Amino acid sequence: MTKNFNFIDKLRKAGLRPTKQRVKICEILFNREKTFHFTINDLAKKISEELNEKISLATVYNTVHAFEKKGYLKEIAINGDKSYFDTNITAHHHFYDEDTHELIDCDQNDIDSINIKNNITGKKINSVEILIKVASDNQNQN
Amino acid sequence: MTKNFNFIDKLRKAGLRPTKQRVKICEILFNREKTFHFTINDLAKKISEELNEKISLATVYNTVHAFEKKGYLKEIAINGDKSYFDTNITAHHHFYDEDTHELIDCDQNDIDSINIKNNITGKKINSVEILIKVASDNQNQN
DNA sequence: CAATAGTTTAGAATAATTATAATATATAGT
DNA sequence: ACTATATATTATAATTATTCTAAACTATTG
Numbered sequence: 222m223t224k225n226f227n228f229i230d231k232l233r234k235a236g237l238r239p240t241k242q243r244v245k246i247c248e249i250l251f252n253r254e255k256t257f258h259f260t261i262n263d264l265a266k267k268i269s270e271e272l273n274e275k276i277s278l279a280t281v282y283n284t285v286h287a288f289e290k291k292g293y294l295k296e297i298a299i300n301g302d303k304s305y306f307d308t309n310i311t312a313h314h315h316f317y318d319e320d321t322h323e324l325i326d327c328d329q330n331d332i333d334s335i336n337i338k339n340n341i342t343g344k345k346i347n348s349v350e351i352l353i354k355v356a357s358d359n360q361n362q363n
Numbered sequence: 364m365t366k367n368f369n370f371i372d373k374l375r376k377a378g379l380r381p382t383k384q385r386v387k388i389c390e391i392l393f394n395r396e397k398t399f400h401f402t403i404n405d406l407a408k409k410i411s412e413e414l415n416e417k418i419s420l421a422t423v424y425n426t427v428h429a430f431e432k433k434g435y436l437k438e439i440a441i442n443g444d445k446s447y448f449d450t451n452i453t454a455h456h457h458f459y460d461e462d463t464h465e466l467i468d469c470d471q472n473d474i475d476s477i478n479i480k481n482n483i484t485g486k487k488i489n490s491v492e493i494l495i496k497v498a499s500d501n502q503n504q505n
Numbered sequence: 506c507a508a509t510a511g512t513t514t515a516g517a518a519t520a521a522t523t524a525t526a527a528t529a530t531a532t533a534g535t
Numbered sequence: 536a537c538t539a540t541a542t543a544t545t546a547t548a549a550t551t552a553t554t555c556t557a558a559a560c561t562a563t564t565g
Contacts, residue, residue, distance in 0.1 A: 238562060240512060261552080277514045282553070296442045298494045302522085303552085304443030316483055331481040337495060339473040341458050344497035351493050352440045353479060355486035380531055382543060403521085419545045424522070426543095444553085445521085 235291040242276050246284050250294070256309035258297070258324040261285060264306075297324065298350050314351040327353060377433040384418050388426050392436070398451035400439070400466040403427060406448075439466065440492050456493040469495060 228247035229239040237243060249267055250257060259267070265281050268274075285306060288294045297305040299317060305324060314327040335349055370389035371381040379385060391409055392399060401409070407423050410416075427448060430436045439447040441459060447466060456469040477491055 238511065240561075242513070279515080279554080280513055283512080298440045298442050300438045300440050301443060301446030316486075318483065318486065319489065320486075325483060327479075327481070331479065333478040333480075335477060335493065336475040337469075337473065338475075339469070340495075341460065341467060341497050343500060344458075344460065344462075345500045347461065347496045347498055349493060349495050351477070351491060353482075353491050354489045355483050356489050358485060358487045380542065382530070384544070421523080421546080422544055 231293075235293070237287055237291065242280050243284055243287075245272055245274070245276065246281070246288075250288075250308050253308075256307060256326055258305055258307050258315075260303050260305055298352060299324070312348075314353070316353045316355055319354055319356040327351070373435075377435070379429055379433065384422050385426055385429075387414055387416070387418065388423070388430075392430075392450050395450075398449060398468055400447055400449050402445050402447055440494060441466070454490075456495070458495045458497055461496055461498040469493070 225244055225248070228244050228251070231247065232239040232243055245268070246264070249264070249271060261278075261281055264285065265276075265278055268276050268281070285294060289296055289306065292310060293308075295307045295310045297307050297315060299305050299315075307324075309326060311329075313329050314332060316325040316327050317323075318325065332351060335351070337346065337349070340346060367386055367390070370386050370393070373389065374381040374385055387410070388406070391406070391413060403420075403423055406427065407418075407420055410418050410423065427436060431438055431448065434452060435450075437449045437452045439449050439457060441447050441457075449466075451468060453471075455471050456474060458467040458469050459465075460467065474493060477493070479488065479491070482488060
């Protein structure tokens with residue numbers, strides 16, 4: 222469990238107190254190879270599966286939002302009904318599988334650089350996110 | 364009111380019964396020059412402002428979703444908390460003003476063509492949406 | 506180890522959306 | 536035009552997602 226020291230450190234550096242709950246959530250979110258796309262609900266479910274303890278939903282919300290504010294998580298643009306978060310905070314894009322409602326990372330290198338010729342005057346561009354919606358080829362979507 | 368005939372026709376062609384409520388909603392949505400970005404709530408508010416009648420919220424939901432299914436409206440990808448719809452159903456992209464929470468159309472011509480080199484196997488691309496988040500230049504967002 | 510500032514928690518409150526079931530309306534067939 | 540039937544609308548209830556609240560708890564500082 223040497224990794225938990227990293228999480229405690231990580232939280233401290235962001236000015237967040239390393240509470241038990243936050244460290245646990247860190248373990249679930251950041252102890253993994255590939256990036257993790259999730260809704261608050263997904264995460265809450267994972268917590269009760271992988272941990273034996275239960276963390277209050279309100280705390281999950283608070284923690285995720287705290288992590289997002291500190292840049293440890295990124296909120297992803299998807300059609301409005303749910304809020305998705307992403308542990309991959311580098312600039313990248315997404316495929317959204319409309320059949321399975323799954324989100325898949327799309328490497329920035331898989332898309333030729335995007336050149337925006339016209340910006341809103343007086344504003345600066347904070348981010349450019351591409352969402353590529355895909356679906357099974359032989360399936361008719363009505 | 365010659366325009367209402369168009370709406371009745373439009374609804375009929377989509378197999379939707381031209382009810383009073385649907386025609387009214389058509390008037391509000393499609394009797395305008397520039398595209399209209401809205402949440403269900405925005406639309407409901409507009410209805411009670413511009414019309415003297417009141418249409419049940421459930422009907423507004425049903426109608427908007429029926430229109431979306433028929434391709435008269437497009438749902439737009441934004442960070443999860445709200446569902447936005449767009450009367451502009453042509454391929455185009457959006458600026459999202461994080462200061463004002465306003466959505467502005469971005470013409471496809473203002474962005475150099477996007478070339479996606481790697482698709483998910485067995486899937487076909489249904490749409491490619493770009494969201495450009497902007498904010499005031501001299502304002503610090505924490 | 507005590508004080509305090511920040512955190513967690515259960516549950517209430519709010520907001521967004523969908524379901525329900527009764528009533529009303531549009532359409533097709535006469 | 537009239538009636539039967541299918542579909543739509545409505546108010547309200549139910550559901551789901553999210554935020555707020557106030558009390559109990561915990562990490563940090565001195």
